[in-house]
Amino acid sequence: MEKPFDRLKKDLRNIAKAGAELVSVDVPEVEEKPIIAEPAPEAPVTPAQPAAKKKAKKKDDIPINIYRPKDPFVGKCVSNEGLVREGGQGKVQHLTFDLSEGDLRYIEGQSIGVIPAGTDDNGKPHKLRLYSIASTRHGDHLDDKTVSLCVRQLEYDHPETGERVYGVCSKYLCDMQPGSDVKITGPVGKEMLLPDDPNATVIMMGTGTGIAPFRAYLWRMFKEKHENYKFKGLAWLFFGVAYTPNILYKEELEKLQSEFPDNFRLTYAISREQKTADGNKMYIQSRIAEHADQLWELVQKENTHTYICGLKGMEGGIDEGMSAAAGKHGVDWSEYQRTLKKAHRWHVETY
Ligand code: FAD
Ligand code: A2P
Numbered sequence: 001m002e003k004p005f006d007r008l009k010k011d012l013r014n015i016a017k018a019g020a021e022l023v024s025v026d027v028p029e030v031e032e033k034p035i036i037a038e039p040a041p042e043a044p045v046t047p048a049q050p051a052a053k054k055k056a057k058k059k060d061d062i063p064i065n066i067y068r069p070k071d072p073f074v075g076k077c078v079s080n081e082g083l084v085r086e087g088g089q090g091k092v093q094h095l096t097f098d099l100s101e102g103d104l105r106y107i108e109g110q111s112i113g114v115i116p117a118g119t120d121d122n123g124k125p126h127k128l129r130l131y132s133i134a135s136t137r138h139g140d141h142l143d144d145k146t147v148s149l150c151v152r153q154l155e156y157d158h159p160e161t162g163e164r165v166y167g168v169c170s171k172y173l174c175d176m177q178p179g180s181d182v183k184i185t186g187p188v189g190k191e192m193l194l195p196d197d198p199n200a201t202v203i204m205m206g207t208g209t210g211i212a213p214f215r216a217y218l219w220r221m222f223k224e225k226h227e228n229y230k231f232k233g234l235a236w237l238f239f240g241v242a243y244t245p246n247i248l249y250k251e252e253l254e255k256l257q258s259e260f261p262d263n264f265r266l267t268y269a270i271s272r273e274q275k276t277a278d279g280n281k282m283y284i285q286s287r288i289a290e291h292a293d294q295l296w297e298l299v300q301k302e303n304t305h306t307y308i309c310g311l312k313g314m315e316g317g318i319d320e321g322m323s324a325a326a327g328k329h330g331v332d333w334s335e336y337q338r339t340l341k342k343a344h345r346w347h348v349e350t351y
Pocket of ligand 1: 111129131132133151152153157159167168169170209210212350351
């Protein structure tokens, strides 16, 4: 195992490489380890501290750009599994990469960059694409040595030629063989971080691969056991997909729901199977409208955080539903939403 001093030296080298300098050192909050059957090795980066301090997540505690595009980390694909079942639409894969040979670490809600192999039409190396991290900081194997993604292969018919076109990076990832090298940058992102408060209400609204960060949150809340984070609040996931076989991580989500009925609510919007009362496609915003009065009550609580991830197109509809509920109480939703955003309680990552 790497010695703490060797890691410190590496971190200092990375800081220098990034053109920055170390101006102060803060003792971080307690870094918990998941409690698992086999004791995991010591936390790789953040030293433990005896008592947990109740304070907001400090900027310094959030790993950012440990690896930059000019000098990416080269990881290995450990597994690549299909998530869409028979009868579903398209190709969505759950990919896990080994990080054990480097310094990359991350927390729930962050993204990493992937640089596809090969060159673009101008013969230049491809640019990186961002992907939300779908695993907790401890990784799917609970050993702090992997990161997982949930990737949909982009495919469409060219508007002029009608030819089938595949997205460069998403195809590269979805076709990746275990054992292949992959260039990774980051992590990035401070928008979608989970509150430390184990009693928080966490409302998640996602379409398709927008489930990725929510998988990380839910696994942290319910599947892993931590000394200093025992979730006792309410998590409510609204999840929009095309067909039932497109419900990503369905079995595990439903298992969590049956195990934690008081703490986890799961509401699907299955656009090509379900219809709204007025006969339209069931989109996530229709589910929000159905539950808008209750959501309005919840978002007013100081420890409620709302997260939106996935298709950009859903945002307007969500606002409409919330606007109608707030309006019943004489409140202007867009103004209220501004205060929520300012208080870092309304989090959006759409693409
Ligand atoms: P490219 O080869 O880059 O092609 C994309 C281009 O194709 C578009 O710019 C557009 O010009 C064109 N195009 C796309 N659709 C059509 C169409 N219907 N008709 C005509 N032209 C079209 N993706 C995931 O799968 N999972 C994630 O978790 C995820 N997280 C993300 C997080 C963030 C913060 C961001 C910004 C994006 C995320 N994405 C995620 C999207 C991802 O970054 C890529 O954009 C996506 O995989 C497509 O990249 P590509 O290289 O395959 O496509
Ligand atoms: P549909 O494709 O039936 O129009 P995926 O990324 O796996 O394809 O899932 C995206 C889900 O989001 C699908 O159910 C899709 O429905 C739905 N969707 C598409 N456009 C919007 C939109 N503007 N607002 C909300 N949901 C949408």
